[in-house]
Amino acid sequence: MLRLVRLGIDTWREPVAYLNRRCTACAAESFLGPRKVEVSGGGRSVVCALNVVDDAALVAPDALALSAHAFDLLGIAEGATVSIRRAPEPASRPALRARIAGRRLSDAEIDALVEDMAAGRYAGRETAGFLVAAARTLDDDEVIAFARARAERSARVDWPRDIVVDKHSMGGIPGTRVTMVVVPIVVAHGLTIPKAASRAITSPAGTADAMEVLARVDLDADEVRRVVEEVGGCIVWNGKLSHSPIDDVMNAVTRPLGIVSDRLSVSSILSKKAALGVTHIVFDIPVGPTAKVASEAEAAELARLFEITAEGLGIGVRCEITDGTQPIGRGVGPALEARDVMKVLAGDADAPADLRDKALMLAARVLALGGVADPRERAETLLRNGAAADAMDRLVDVQGRNPAPPGPGRLTREIVADRSGTVAAIDCYRVSGIARRAGAPSEKSAGIDLFKQRGDAVEAGEPLYRIHAAEQADLAEAAGYAERGSGFEIAAS
Amino acid sequence: MLRLVRLGIDTWREPVAYLNRRCTACAAESFLGPRKVEVSGGGRSVVCALNVVDDAALVAPDALALSAHAFDLLGIAEGATVSIRRAPEPASRPALRARIAGRRLSDAEIDALVEDMAAGRYAGRETAGFLVAAARTLDDDEVIAFARARAERSARVDWPRDIVVDKHSMGGIPGTRVTMVVVPIVVAHGLTIPKAASRAITSPAGTADAMEVLARVDLDADEVRRVVEEVGGCIVWNGKLSHSPIDDVMNAVTRPLGIVSDRLSVSSILSKKAALGVTHIVFDIPVGPTAKVASEAEAAELARLFEITAEGLGIGVRCEITDGTQPIGRGVGPALEARDVMKVLAGDADAPADLRDKALMLAARVLALGGVADPRERAETLLRNGAAADAMDRLVDVQGRNPAPPGPGRLTREIVADRSGTVAAIDCYRVSGIARRAGAPSEKSAGIDLFKQRGDAVEAGEPLYRIHAAEQADLAEAAGYAERGSGFEIAAS
Numbered sequence: 013m014l015r016l017v018r019l020g021i022d023t024w025r026e027p028v029a030y031l032n033r034r035c036t037a038c039a040a041e042s043f044l045g046p047r048k049v050e051v052s053g054g055g056r057s058v059v060c061a062l063n064v065v066d067d068a069a070l071v072a073p074d075a076l077a078l079s080a081h082a083f084d085l086l087g088i089a090e091g092a093t094v095s096i097r098r099a100p101e102p103a104s105r106p107a108l109r110a111r112i113a114g115r116r117l118s119d120a121e122i123d124a125l126v127e128d129m130a131a132g133r134y135a136g137r138e139t140a141g142f143l144v145a146a147a148r149t150l151d152d153d154e155v156i157a158f159a160r161a162r163a164e165r166s167a168r169v170d171w172p173r174d175i176v177v178d179k180h181s182m183g184g185i186p187g188t189r190v191t192m193v194v195v196p197i198v199v200a201h202g203l204t205i206p207k208a209a210s211r212a213i214t215s216p217a218g219t220a221d222a223m224e225v226l227a228r229v230d231l232d233a234d235e236v237r238r239v240v241e242e243v244g245g246c247i248v249w250n251g252k253l254s255h256s257p258i259d260d261v262m263n264a265v266t267r268p269l270g271i272v273s274d275r276l277s278v279s280s281i282l283s284k285k286a287a288l289g290v291t292h293i294v295f296d297i298p299v300g301p302t303a304k305v306a307s308e309a310e311a312a313e314l315a316r317l318f319e320i321t322a323e324g325l326g327i328g329v330r331c332e333i334t335d336g337t338q339p340i341g342r343g344v345g346p347a348l349e350a351r352d353v354m355k356v357l358a359g360d361a362d363a364p365a366d367l368r369d370k371a372l373m374l375a376a377r378v379l380a381l382g383g384v385a386d387p388r389e390r391a392e393t394l395l396r397n398g399a400a401a402d403a404m405d406r407l408v409d410v411q412g413r414n415p416a417p418p419g420p421g422r423l424t425r426e427i428v429a430d431r432s433g434t435v436a437a438i439d440c441y442r443v444s445g446i447a448r449r450a451g452a453p454s455e456k457s458a459g460i461d462l463f464k465q466r467g468d469a470v471e472a473g474e475p476l477y478r479i480h481a482a483e484q485a486d487l488a489e490a491a492g493y494a495e496r497g498s499g500f501e502i503a504a505s
Numbered sequence: 506m507l508r509l510v511r512l513g514i515d516t517w518r519e520p521v522a523y524l525n526r527r528c529t530a531c532a533a534e535s536f537l538g539p540r541k542v543e544v545s546g547g548g549r550s551v552v553c554a555l556n557v558v559d560d561a562a563l564v565a566p567d568a569l570a571l572s573a574h575a576f577d578l579l580g581i582a583e584g585a586t587v588s589i590r591r592a593p594e595p596a597s598r599p600a601l602r603a604r605i606a607g608r609r610l611s612d613a614e615i616d617a618l619v620e621d622m623a624a625g626r627y628a629g630r631e632t633a634g635f636l637v638a639a640a641r642t643l644d645d646d647e648v649i650a651f652a653r654a655r656a657e658r659s660a661r662v663d664w665p666r667d668i669v670v671d672k673h674s675m676g677g678i679p680g681t682r683v684t685m686v687v688v689p690i691v692v693a694h695g696l697t698i699p700k701a702a703s704r705a706i707t708s709p710a711g712t713a714d715a716m717e718v719l720a721r722v723d724l725d726a727d728e729v730r731r732v733v734e735e736v737g738g739c740i741v742w743n744g745k746l747s748h749s750p751i752d753d754v755m756n757a758v759t760r761p762l763g764i765v766s767d768r769l770s771v772s773s774i775l776s777k778k779a780a781l782g783v784t785h786i787v788f789d790i791p792v793g794p795t796a797k798v799a800s801e802a803e804a805a806e807l808a809r810l811f812e813i814t815a816e817g818l819g820i821g822v823r824c825e826i827t828d829g830t831q832p833i834g835r836g837v838g839p840a841l842e843a844r845d846v847m848k849v850l851a852g853d854a855d856a857p858a859d860l861r862d863k864a865l866m867l868a869a870r871v872l873a874l875g876g877v878a879d880p881r882e883r884a885e886t887l888l889r890n891g892a893a894a895d896a897m898d899r900l901v902d903v904q905g906r907n908p909a910p911p912g913p914g915r916l917t918r919e920i921v922a923d924r925s926g927t928v929a930a931i932d933c934y935r936v937s938g939i940a941r942r943a944g945a946p947s948e949k950s951a952g953i954d955l956f957k958q959r960g961d962a963v964e965a966g967e968p969l970y971r972i973h974a975a976e977q978a979d980l981a982e983a984a985g986y987a988e989r990g991s992g993f994e995i996a997a998s
Contacts (some may be wrong), residue, residue, distance in 0.1 A: 020559035021523070022535050030514070044517050046757070063572075066513035070563065079556075109763035112637055137633035141762045144637040165814055265540070269634045270602035 013037055016053060016074035016094045018083040022233060027082030029060040029096065032073040038096060040064045046135070050397065051076060051086060053094035058086040059132055075228035102128035109139060112145045119157040126161035130258040140265045147273035155187055155279050156324030160423040163325065166256040169206070169233055171240070171289045176204045177382050181296040182314070184304035185336050186344040186443050186460075190296070192247060192353040193371035193400070194378060194409065197214055197391050199245040200399035203382045206288055208250035216459055220249035225350040225446045227454050228412030238386045243403070253288065274310075276361035278317045282325055292328040292381040297373055298336025302440035308333065309311050330377050334370065336437040336465045341367040345452035345459015347418045348480065356396035357401040366465070368395075371418045421450070421480035423425065425491040427498050429470040438466055442499030448488035450481040457482050469505060476500050506530055507569035509546060509587045511576040520575030522553040522589065525566040531589060533557045538657040539628075544569060544579060546587035554626060560925050588820050595621035601631060605638045614648040619654035623751040625848050633758045640766035648772050648810065651819030655776035656818065659749040662699070662726055664733070664782045669697045670875050672867055674789040675807070676708070679798035679837040679953075683789070684712045685740060685846040686864035686893070687871060689900065692738040693892035696875045699733045699781055701743035705766030708941035709952055710839045713742035717951050718843040720881055734934050736896070739904060746781065771810045773816055785821040785874040789867055791829025795933035801826065823870055827863065831931040831959045832857060833858040837947035838952015840911045841973065850894040859958070861888075914943070914950035914973035916986040919990050922963040927998040931959060935992030943974040943983035950975050969993050 014037050029051050031040035043049050060082050065071045072088050076094050078086060104124040109119055129139060160313060179194050182380045198205045208221035220229045229249040236253060239246045285293055295318050299311045315331035322329035341352040341364040355363035372391050379387035381461055394400045443460060452460030461478045464470055476498055481487035507530050512523055522544050524533035536555045543550050553575050558564045570585050598612050598616040599832060622632060672687050684702060691698045701972060702712035713722045722742040729746060732739045750941050778786055788811050792804045808824035815822035834845040834857040848856035865884050872880035887893045944951030954971045957963055969991055974980035
C-alpha cells in the first residue's frame with residue numbers, strides 16, 4: 013500500500029509510474045522489465061511502464077508517483093492509497109500469436125483480442141504484429157467479427173427510427189462534395205441521415221472542411237442527436253463521434269508503418285456506421301488512375317467486402333463503382349467546393365453539371381435503399397422545387413450558421429495551357445498538391461477553380477484553372493508548383 | 506546548448522532525456538511526441554524518448570537530464586555541453602514500409618534496414634511489422650541478403666585455414682548428442698571445427714549443457730581462438746560468440762510474438778556460421794511427428810533454403826534429412842547424455858548403437874565436405890583406434906576440465922509398461938517434459954535413462970525408463986507426470 017503522488021513529468025502518451033528503489037511496500041526493482049505494472053486505487057486502475065528512482069526527494073520510499081498523463085488517467089486524488097502489481101497478461105495473447113502464425117480466429121477470439129487491444133494491454137510490437145498479419149490475411153468472417161467487436165466498443169448513438177440511411181465515398185477525387193447535396197435531398201424527403209464526415213488528411217478538403225465554410229461541424233454526440241431530431245439529418249465532423257480507444261491504438265501502428273488494407277478499412281468504416289445506428293448505406297467507390305482505388309478489379313473486391321461485412325452487421329448496403337478519372341465540380345478547396353454545392357442546390361444555371369448528376373444518382377440510391385419507389389424522380393423533384401436547398405438552410409441554422417462564410421481567396425493566378433489540343437487526363441494528386449500549397453484546407457478560401465474537364469478543347473495560352481490564396485507566399489508556392497507541372501495532360505487534337 | 510545532468514531514474518532499457526518546460530535553449534514541448542530525440546555531446550550521441558518536466562528542482566531550465574541508462578550510453582561527464590535535435594528518420598524506413606506492403610527488397614535495401622535496426626533506430630512496432638511480414642514472405646534472395654547483412658554486423662572470427670567445417674542439427678530430439686562424437690572424430694582427422702552450440706531453451710539439454718558436464722563451455726572469442734589453435738576444434742556455448750546487436754532487437758519481437766520462421770531461422774543460423782569463419786557445413790534435419798520438423802516436405806524446403814543461402818554466402822553445404830521419430834541414445838539430460846557420448850568414444854560394448862551410427866554418418870559427411878576420400882571408413886577408424894577419444898580428452902583439458910563431473914542423479918524411479926506389447930511410438934515432447942520436471946538442464950544429474958526403443962517388445966510391469974533426480978520433490982513431480990502419461994505408446998503384438 014503506497015501513497016499516491018503526482019510527479020510533474022510529461023511523458024507524452026506513455027503512462028509511467030515511479031517507485032523509490034527502497035520502496036517500503038514492495039521490491040521496486042522486481043517490477044523493472046518489459047512488462048507493465050497496474051496501479052490501482054479508489055476502484056480504478058491504470059497500466060503503466062515502471063521507472064525506479066534513487067532520490068527520496070523525487071519519490072519517497074512510501075510513495076508511488078505517477079507521470080502527469082498516468083495521474084490523469086487514474087483520476088483519483090493525491091494522497092490516496094494505491095497498490096501496484098504486474099499487469100496481467102492479456103488473455104487473448106495465445107490468439108494473437110496464433111493469428112500471426114496464420115491460424116484464423118473465431119468470433120469470440122477476435123472479440124477478446126479487440127478488448128485487450130482497446131484496454132492498452134498490448135505493447136506496440138504486438139499490435140503491429142497482429143495488424144501486419146491481419147492487413148493481408150483476415151478472411152471475410154474475421155473482417156465481420158472485427159467490425160462488430162469494434163462497433164461494440166464505440167460510443168453508440170441510437171435513433172427512434174426503423175430506417176437510418178447514410179452515404180460514404182472512398183474519396184481521393186478533388187472537389188467531390190456530393191455529400192453536401194445528397195444529405196439535403198434525403199432530409200427533404202424525410203429520411204434520417206446523420207452524416208459524420210471526415211476532415212482532409214492528405215487532400216485539399218474533406219466534406220467536414222467544406223461544410224465548415226457554412227456552419228459549425230465539431231458537434232459532440234448530444235448535439236448531433238439534437239440536430240438530427242430537429243432537422244432529420246446533419247453534416248458534421250466525425251472527430252467527436254464514434255471514437256473508440258482502439259482507433260488510437262491502431263493508428264499508432266498503421267500510420268508509421270504505412271499499412272493500407274481494404275480489410276482493415278472496411279471493418280473500421282462499418283464499425284463506425286454501426287455505432288452511429290445506420291441501417292442502410294450507399295458506398296461510392298470512384299475508380300481512376302489517381303483515385304484511391306485504381307482498378308475495376310480492386311473496386312469490385314472492395315465492394316464485395318463492403319457488402320458481406322455490412323450484411324454481417326445487419327446493415328443494408330449498395331455499392332456504386334463510379335468514374336474517378338478526374339475532379340468533379342469546378343472548385344477544389346473548402347470555400348470553392350461549398351460554392352459549387354450551393355449553386356447546385358440553388359438550381360443555378362451555372363452549377364457544375366457533373367456534381368449535380370453524381371449527387372442525384374447517389375441520392376436516388378439512398379432513397380431506393382430507404383424504400384422510395386421512384387427514387388431518381390423524387391430526388392430531382394426535391395432539388396428542382398427548392399426543398400433540398402431549404403433543408404440545407406435548416407441544417408446550417410441548427411448546426412450553427414457561420415455568420416461570415418469565406419468566399420474564394422482574393423489573391424489569384426491563372427495557369428494556362430502550354431499547347432493547343434484536347435485535355436486527355438487530369439492528375440488528381442497534382443491538382444490536390446497545388447490546392448494544398450495554396451493553403452487548403454486550413455485556409456478555407458484557398459484552392460483552385462477549374463475551367464476545363466477531360467475531353468475539352470484548349471488553345472495554347474488559354475487558362476486551365478485559377479489558383480486562389482489568402483497569402484502571397486502561398487500563392488507563389490502553389491503557382492510555382494503548378495508551373496512545374498499543371499496536372500493537365502493535353503494531347504494534340 | 507545545454508548542461509548535461511544525470512538523473513537517478515532507472516528507465517529499464519528505454520533511454521529517456523528530460524528537459525524543463527521553460528528550457529532556455531529550445532522549445533521543450535516541441536520535442537514531445539512519438540518521435541525520439543538525439544542528444545549529442547563530446548562527439549557521441551544517444552537516441553532517447555523525451556519527457557518534459559515542470560519542476561526546476563528536478564531539471565533546471567539550462568540543463569538536459571538523462572536517465573541512468575541513457576547517461577551510460579552517451580558515456581560523457583556531467584556538466585558537459587550537449588545539444589538536442591529530433592532523431593533523424595531511419596533512411597531505410599521507405600524500404601521497411603514497402604516490405605510490409607509486400608514489395609521485395611534489393612540487397613542494398615536489406616543491408617540498410619539491418620543497419621538501422623541494429624542501431625536501434627526503429628520502434629518496436631516497426632521491427633515487429635517488418636519481421637511478421639518477413640517471416641512468411643522473404644524470398645530466397647532476400648534471405649541470403651538478410652543473412653549477409655547480419656553476418657557483417659556480428660563479431661567475426663577468422664582462421665588461418667582454407668577449410669573450416671561445422672555441423673548443425675535442427676534439434677528437438679531428446680538425447681541426440683551426436684555433436685560430441687562428431688567433433689572429436691573430425692578433430693582427430695585434423696580438420697578445423699570450431700563448434701558453437703546452444704544451451705537448452707525448451708529441451709532437457711543442449712549440446713552446451715551436456716559438454717559442460719565435462720568441461721567449461723562459456724568461452725569468449727579470444728579463448729575459443731586459443732583452444733581451436735591448440736586442439737583444432739572446440740565444443741563451446743554460443744552465448745558469448747557471434748552476438749550481434751540485431752539479435753537482441755529481433756528477439757525482443759520474435760519471442761513475445763511467438764514468430765517461428767524457417768526464413769528467419771536460416772538467415773540467423775547461417776549469419777552466425779559465416780561470422781565464425783565456417784567454410785563448409787553439414788545440416789542434420791530430423792523429421793518426426795514430435796521433432797521440430799514434422800514432415801518430409803517441410804524438411805525438404807528447409808534443406809533447400811539452407812542450401813541456396815549457404816551457397817549465396819559462399820559456404821559449402823550438405824543437408825541430411827534424418828529419422829526424428831524417437832530419442833537417440835539412452836540418456837536424456839546433461840549427465841546421462843554425456844555418459845552415452847563417452848561410452849561411444851570409448852568403444853564400450855554397451856554404447857548406444859543408434860547414437861554411434863548417426864554420429865559416424867554425420868562425421869563422414871563432414872569429412873567428405875572437407876575433401877576426405879573414404880570418409881565413412883576414416884570416421885570408423887578414428888573412433889575404433891581411440892583417436893577420437895584422445896581428441897575429446899584434449900578438448901576437455903584445453904577448454905577446462907570439470908574436476909568432478911556429475912553422474913546420473915542418485916534418486917531414481919522406474920516407470921513401467923502398463924500392458925504387454927510392442928513400443929509403437931515415443932512422444933519426444935513428453936519425454937522432454939518428464940526430464941525437465943526431474944530438474945534438467947539446470948540440475949545436470951537429472952534426466953531419464955531409456956530402456957526401450959520403438960519396435961521393442963515389452964511385458965506389462967517391465968521398466969520403460971528410469972528417472973534420475975537430485976531432489977525428492979523433483980523426482981516426485983517427474984514421476985507423477987510420467988505416471989499420468991509415460992510418453993510410450995504400446996501396441997498389442
